[in-house]
Amino acid sequence: MEEQQQGQQGGACMICCEQKVEGIQILTQFLCHECEREIVKTDVEDERYAYYIDRMKRIWLEAIS
Ligand SMILES: [Zn+2]
Known part of the structure; x- marks a missing residue:
């Protein structure tokens, strides 16, 4: 059975940038x-x-501003 996981598509990491x-x-x-x-x-x-x-903290501040 194939099931697509939502919200786990990955991306560029904010720390290592990989x-x-x-x-x-x-x-x-x-x-x-x-x-x-x-x-x-x-x-x-x-x-x-x-x-x-x-x-x-930076990300947090960006999100709430
Ligand atoms: Zn990383």
Whole structure:
């Protein structure tokens, strides 16, 4: 049985900018599974964490403005 999954068509990841099929849609942006995992395991004191948060904040602000 063939079933098309809605809302999981993939896109360009907002963190690594690579074209990915699997991931999650955050408002207008797409976040791939690998980056999602990276964010989860990244320590708060890691400088990458601040980068991730900054990217997400920007998207959030764009969406609500
Ligand atoms: Zn990614």
